[in-house]
Amino acid sequence: xxxxxxxxxxxxxxxxxxxxxxxxxxxxxxxxxxxxxxxxxxxxxxxxxxxxxxxxxxxxxxxxxxxxxxxxxxxxxxxxxxxxxxxxxxxxxxxxxxxxxxxxxxxxxxxxxxxxxxxxxxxxxxxxxxxxxxxxxxxxxxxxxxxxxxxxxxxxxxxxxxxxxxxxxxxxxxxxxxxxxxxxxxxxxxxxxxxxxxxxxxxxxxxxxxxxxxxxxxxxxxxxxxxxxxxxxxxxxxxxxxxxxxxxxxxxxxxxxxxxxxxxxxxxxxxxxxxxxxxxxxxxxxxxxxxxxxxxxxxxxxxxxxxxxxxxxxxxxxxxxxxxxxxxxxxxxxxxxxxxxxxxxxxxxxxxxxxxxxxxxxxxxxxxxxxxxxxxxxxxxxxxxxxxxxxxxxxxxxxxxxxxxxxxxxxxxxxxxxxxxxxxxxxxxxxxxxxxxxxxxxxxxxxxxxxxx
Ligand code: SAH
Ligand code: SF4
Ligand code: F3S
Numbered sequence: 483x484x485x486x487x488x489x490x491x492x493x494x495x496x497x498x499x500x501x502x503x504x505x506x507x508x509x510x511x512x513x514x515x516x517x518x519x520x521x522x523x524x525x526x527x528x529x530x531x532x533x534x535x536x537x538x539x540x541x542x543x544x545x546x547x548x549x550x551x552x553x554x555x556x557x558x559x560x561x562x563x564x565x566x567x568x569x570x571x572x573x574x575x576x577x578x579x580x581x582x583x584x585x586x587x588x589x590x591x592x593x594x595x596x597x598x599x600x601x602x603x604x605x606x607x608x609x610x611x612x613x614x615x616x617x618x619x620x621x622x623x624x625x626x627x628x629x630x631x632x633x634x635x636x637x638x639x640x641x642x643x644x645x646x647x648x649x650x651x652x653x654x655x656x657x658x659x660x661x662x663x664x665x666x667x668x669x670x671x672x673x674x675x676x677x678x679x680x681x682x683x684x685x686x687x688x689x690x691x692x693x694x695x696x697x698x699x700x701x702x703x704x705x706x707x708x709x710x711x712x713x714x715x716x717x718x719x720x721x722x723x724x725x726x727x728x729x730x731x732x733x734x735x736x737x738x739x740x741x742x743x744x745x746x747x748x749x750x751x752x753x754x755x756x757x758x759x760x761x762x763x764x765x766x767x768x769x770x771x772x773x774x775x776x777x778x779x780x781x782x783x784x785x786x787x788x789x790x791x792x793x794x795x796x797x798x799x800x801x802x803x804x805x806x807x808x809x810x811x812x813x814x815x816x817x818x819x820x821x822x823x824x825x826x827x828x829x830x831x832x833x834x835x836x837x838x839x840x841x842x843x844x845x846x847x848x849x850x851x852x853x854x855x856x857x858x859x860x861x862x863x864x865x866x867x868x869x870x871x872x873x874x875x876x877x878x879x880x881x882x883x884x885x886x887x888x889x890x891x892x893x894x895x896x897x898x899x900x901x902x903x904x905x906x907x908x909x910x911x912x913x914x915x916x917x918x919x920x921x922x923x924x925x926x927x928x929x930x931x932x933x934x935x
Contacts, residue, residue, distance in 0.1 A: 486637075489524045492609035495616070496527030499537035504557070507544025509696055509732060510667075511577050513647040514602055515542050516638035518576070521608050523639060534564065536571070538612070540598075543577035545585075545662050547834035554579060558593050565595045572615060574598030576605070578666035580625060582838070590621060598622050602652075602667065603629040606636065628653075628668030630706075634677050644691045644883065644915035645728075650678050650716065651697035651706075656735065658762075659773045659840040660805060660833060663698055670699065671706045675716055679723065686725030691915070692883060693720070695731040701738040713738075714746035721750035727917070728883065728900065729753045733760060733800075737775040739784050748791040754900040755792055756826075759784070760800035764819030765812035768805055771844070778819060785823050796826040796871075796901035803860055804833040804853030806844035813856050817863050826871045826901065827928070828864055832857055865927050872903070872925040879935060880905065882920045884913045905930040 501522050505515040518540060519529065530536050541557065544550040558573070565571050573596050579585050580599045589596050597615050600607065603626040611622040632652065640646050651672040654664045682693055695716075697703060703713040713731075720729055729752045734743075736759055747753050759781075763769055766777050788795055801816060820828070832853050835842045880899045888894035888906070895909040897918070906929060907920050920932040 486524075488606065489521055489609055492525055492613050494526055495609065495612055496522060496525035496538070499527050500530040500535055501527040501538040501540065502530055502533055502536045503540045503542055505542045506550055506554070507542070507546065507577060509647055509694065510602070510649070510698075511542050511544060512641075513638065513649065513696060514577065514605060516640060516647070517605050517636055518542065518608065519639040520637045521605070525609055525612070533561075538572045538574065540574040540576060543575060543579035545578040545582065545666055545836070547831065548836070549834070551579060551585075555593070558589075558596060562595050572597045572612065574600070574611075576600045577602060578662070580623075581627060581666040582662075584837070586623065586625065590623070594621070596621060600624045601626060606633060630669060630671045632671060632673055634673075640690075642885070642915075643689055645885075646685050646690050646693055647696050648678060648681055648685070648693050649673065649697070650695045650700060651703050654698040655702075656699060656775075657773060657840075659771060659844075660802065660836065662836040662839055665838055667698065670702065672697075672704050674707065675704075675711050675719060678716065679719055682720055682723050682726060686723050689725075689915075691726065691917075692728035692730065693726055695720070695729070697731075698733060699735045699738065700731045701734045701740070701743055712740070712742060714740065714742040717743070717746045717750055717753060721752050727752060730756065730902070732758055734758065736761065736781050736784060741787070744784075744788055744791050747788075754902065755794050756796045756798070756900070756902040757788055758798045758800075761819065761823075762800060762802050763805065763808075763812065764816035765808070766815075768808060768812050771807060772802075772805060772841070778815070782819070782822065794901065796903070797823060798827045798829075798902070799823070799825050800829045800831065801860065802831050802833050803857045804848040806833070806841055806848065807846040808833075808848055808856075813859075817860065820860070820864055820867065824867050824871065825864065826903070827868055830857065830860055830864070869925075869927045872927070872930055875899075875903065875922040875930055876925060877922060879919050879921050880932070882907075882918050882932075884909065884916055884918055887911045887914065903930055904928065905932050907932045907934055909934055 503515045543554050581601050604624040615622045653668045653670045655670040701713045704711040882897035884897040886896045896906050918934050921935045922932045924931040
């Protein structure tokens with residue numbers, strides 16, 4: 483049965499009721515939340531910002547670090563009281579946490595007020611799960627741990643009319659030793675290019691101007707298809723779609739960063755001058771024990787090539803501090819690397835033990851205080867680099883897609899440059915979703931200011 487028929491069957495279940503989704507984790511989850519919201523609103527549910535006011539509360543969860551996990555337990559625990567005074571409140575948990583059996587067990591035994599437990603592969607079953615729960619009052623659990631079957635024609639509510647995420651692949655085969663994702667999202671599997679292109683064409687027809695192609699490892703796209711296609715080939719096809727003006731993608735893995743892809747980025751005028759290329763560490767010893775499958779030298783040679791082919795490229799990365807066995811020398815190597823690459827921005831993480839991964843069993847775990855101390859030193863090294871990079875924009879005119887209006891002043895707009903820099907400037911809110919030229923008048927470490935010219 484198609485998803486729409488399934489929703490139609492339960493179209494009145496949510497009439498007069500309200501829902502709230504707490505979305506945590508990566509863009510995959512944000513995009514899945516847009517799919518959940520589409521389903522619920524077609525069942526009659528209306529969104530609310532207030533959990534006291536809601537009839538259905540869904541936690542779309544992340545398991546990548548311990549604090550994300552603990553926060554959800556805290557929030558679920560706090561809802562016991564609300565559930566007691568509002569007995570027909572439905573509480574659901576989905577995303578990466580329930581993909582792990584030990585976590586499902588914990589929820590079903592310790593957090594019995596949770597009514598729906600489902601995974602990223604079962605979002606389309608939500609109407610049926612809600613219906614079953616309403617009939618029986620029991621906790622509904624629907625999980626497929628590793629699905630290679632890709633469901634097409636899944637609709638979603640878009641948070642923004644002018645930009646959209648587009649899944650191009652699911653899962654991950656890399657098994658970086660610290661990372662839980664391959665155990666929650668299963669094996670890598672790519673969508674057929676024709677389905678991706680059709681989805682983007684429809685988005686363009688609806689007025690969408692920017693797409694972000696999503697996958698845990700986008701540059702390994704296409705390997706699982708019957709007729710393999712490379713990510714570079716896919717980019718060149720997306721670049722031809724009329725109406726789309728900006729193409730972004732997340733996340734690339736250095737081991738799969740081919741020359742062919744660098745040339746496609748250079749040649750496709752719609753592909754933005756931004757590359758997020760997680761390095762994780764600047765030490766070859768740690769890269770090896772992280773199972774990253776590249777060396778610092780290889781990474782730096784990629785950066786050189788990318789900078790040569792796309793001179794105004796912005797580079798961003800992910801870095802983990804305090805991986806098991808990290809010595810002061812390893813950490814110094816990371817500091818050296820970030821100084822050499824001169825990143826525009828970076829996501830920095832304290833290593834977090836994830837049960838079930840190889841690194842969780844490694845000896846030489848780094849004490850918390852040392853992790854924190856190194857983390858601070860890393861930020862002290864990174865921030866001046868970000869600032870210096872932003873300085874280069876001063877007095878330049880940049881092409882900005884207007885994205886939002888300030889929460890405190892409706893005459894201040896925000897938008898992003900092609901290099902993904904956030905910039906604030908005065909303007910009318912009817913410019914949202916349009917492109918404007920902005921002259922950069924001032925800059926800080928993370929943002930810039932300017933005026934429309
Ligand atoms: N697939 C993407 C993103 C994965 S998760 C990629 O490979 O880049 C996003 C980031 O979280 C990772 O790049 C890594 O830096 C960080 N991360 C993953 N597991 C972690 C852990 N156990 N502790 C700390 N950071 C972690
Ligand atoms: Fe995790 Fe590595 Fe896969 Fe990224 S590539 S999701 S860090 S296992
Ligand atoms: Fe988190 Fe799952 Fe994404 S663990 S980072 S929500 S794939």
